[in-house]
Amino acid sequence: MAENNEVLRFDNVTKRFGETIALDSLSMTLERGEVVGLLGPNGAGKTTALRILLGLIKPTEGQATVYGFDTWLQPVQVHQRLAYVPSEFNVWPNLTGGQILDLLGALYGGYDPDIREQYIERFNFDPNKKGRTYSKGNRQKIALIAALMTRADLLVMDEPTAGLDPLLEQEFQTVLREAKSRGQTILLSSHVLSEVEVACDRVAILRNGRLVEYGTLQDLRHLSARTVEATYRGDPPDFADVTGVEDVVFENGHVRLQVTGSTDPLIKAMAKSEITGIQVREPTLEELFHSYYGEEPVDG
Amino acid sequence: MASRDATFEQTGAVATMTPLAVWFRLLRHHLRLLAPSSIVWILLLTGSAAFVAGFWVDNFPTEEDRISLAQSVEGNPAFEAMFGKGISLETIEGFTMWRAGGPLIPAIAIWGLLVATRLGRGDEDKGHDELLLGGVLSRQALLGSAIAALAIVISIYTLLTGLTLVGVSEITTAGGWRYAFATGVGFAFFATLGALLVQITPNRSIALRIGLGLIGLAIGVRILSVLETMPSWLPWTTPFGWFSEVGPPGDGSDVPFLLFSLGTVLFGVGALTLSGRRELHGSMLLQESESAHHTRPYDSLWVHETRQTLPAFIGFGAVGLLLSAIFALVTNDFVEFIDEFPAFADALRGFGLDDPSDPSAFIGLIVSLMVLVVTLYAAGHVASMRDDEASGRLATLLTLPLERSRWLVVNTLVGLGAVVIISLLIGLGSLVGSAITGTMLDPGDALRAGLNLIPIAVLFIGLAILIFGLYPPLTAPLIYIVMLTTYLVVMMDAFLDMPGWIIALSPFEHLALVPGEAANLTVSALFLLIGIAGGIVGFLAFRSRDLRMD
């Protein structure tokens, strides 16, 4: 099965929890060396998809494979080549960070202590404290170090940067690029588009358990709209004809609009009148879904 | 996820309500947390007391019977070690206070400690309190609500117990209410102690361990105080000794009520004061050691799981060893007593003890009483496996190349190993205790007494794994309920005219009183068999089910 470059495959995977359909006929594949972002609002089914991939829960229908091994039936073979970072890492309260890394590394089957030291330094992590005294961000660091130090072929990460401060988030992006250049395959979930934009080759978008988009960022250009809000002294200029601008709303001296693609034409147009305040922000995924797919989920 | 939505709802509501309304809502939340377990506890405690009172009337119908009972038991160290000092046992009030209150007051103490630490710190340790404290309430108001909830629960208990005793038994009004109030203030004392402990310790589990340690110590001192060589003030140094002094109306002492109330006020005020000064997740006295250098290699599942169970193992092992040693201190007195009162010897023969006047008979009784230490550890061990799953730590391990089955088997074997050692420690304790007071047991007897506890522990491990495999969220509650009810059924057997088959269902009923009685190999084999079968079914179910992190 594991011919060619396929690393993992979801084959029509459905997962139900009682009445809830957490995952609805998910089909997707990842190639070796790819970095793929799994996006979706809260409750979209990201964690569920990853847990199925790890053999922690069993698909109601369909099959997930990693390197050709069934994730439910052959978890050990799968886990020999995979490292996982959960979205919330609960530690053993009575073990030190170092002991937790020892344990996870040993059960994985070994790792290079130098690499471990290196990550401990880069993430500025103190391994000599008891588990219960670590903050959320520090617990997250343990999970990241444990996963990275193994040099597993496949890294699966569920909102890996949750709880990290901005500096470390940046460090994490660097780490991701290094992992990619080493040839590691990476699947990471997030609900922030900008976070995966930088690092990922492809993006999969889940909503209500369904895959609604799967492609490169170029393919999904229409998703990378930004919301611009500006306040003017006096009358704002007219934006109607500016390339990439949509949904313009004027309201006594205040303007709100969406822009896709290059922002250069917009900025030039905006500067025609006197601006007193400006704000640019990424739309949330919910806003995107709202504007592109309407309220109801759409088949992917 | 569902829980996240719920919290948003909560914060949203908090923002628009007055502080008082929020406080009442919180009180409702606390009461809701308490309700399920409190109902069970109150029914068990009230029921037990009523049964004891009924038993007395049925079994000692004449004045003569009653006086002979009082004469034979009062002042006898063996009985006083188990149930505390007996006062006016020829009255129903005195007998109920002694025979029901004596063994129930430690249970009430543990109940108080459990609920108070849960309400006082459980939410905070799980991070829920931060949301609540982000609202309009101070930490004192939060603790105040917890204490108010506890006060409501204990009022209900006291009321129900008083009404039941006075209503259904022949006990006098004064006697019934005296029992209800004495146990009620006992609860208040230990509950406020728990509320105080969570203020001065870094988290609930440490507070709980210290509290349980204090209770164990207090019980130990209370038991020691019955020895003739001990000073007469010794019982007054322990709350369980105070309780022993309560007695029936007129004959006992009222000082214990004062002491319990004073302690309650002191602890309660202390807890409230400290809670205002404490930082969230902080502690007033003990500080968590921030730094702990690790030098040992830490690299196998065996080492890991053994280390995880070590604190519980040491705790239960120490309690088993010490309690059985302390009980065994009165072996001599027991033997003398049996020689003096042949009627009791006959009653004990009914339990299957061949020669009740032999020290081994008493050791058999003690060790079978201590069986709960082993089975509680066993249930707790499987409960902690479920805890690993619920917290997501198990998921972390299972995303490594580690077979689910291997994790379960290693964990089970580690628990079994601990069970064997704790059982042997209980046997050893009885040997040491009786030796201290000059009775030399056959070491082989003590060994057999300990070994005899293992099959029933295996049974409970197997049943717990069965629940863990089939419906994990119920692991802890169900196994503890099954264990405690089947234990109580046997304890209450003497007082109740329960159908024989109910009693026969309880595994504790079939536990032979080794070494006073020969081990029953059929029963032991059956325990092992059912335990192993349950374990295997649970194991298969666990292998094919989703991990549940809820």
Ligand SMILES: Nc1ncnc2c1ncn2[C@@H]1O[C@H](COP(=O)(O)OP(=O)(O)OP(=O)(O)O)[C@@H](O)[C@H]1O
């Ligand atoms: N064990 C479970 N039992 C019942 N329902 C569940 C369970 N786990 C997940 N769900 C439901 O399945 C759906 C998908 O949940 P999932 O955790 O996969 O979402 P997610 O995309 O990871 O969300 P988030 O961004 O909040 O982490 C949700 O509706 C959730 O309530």
Ligand SMILES: [Mg+2]
């Ligand atoms: Mg998730």
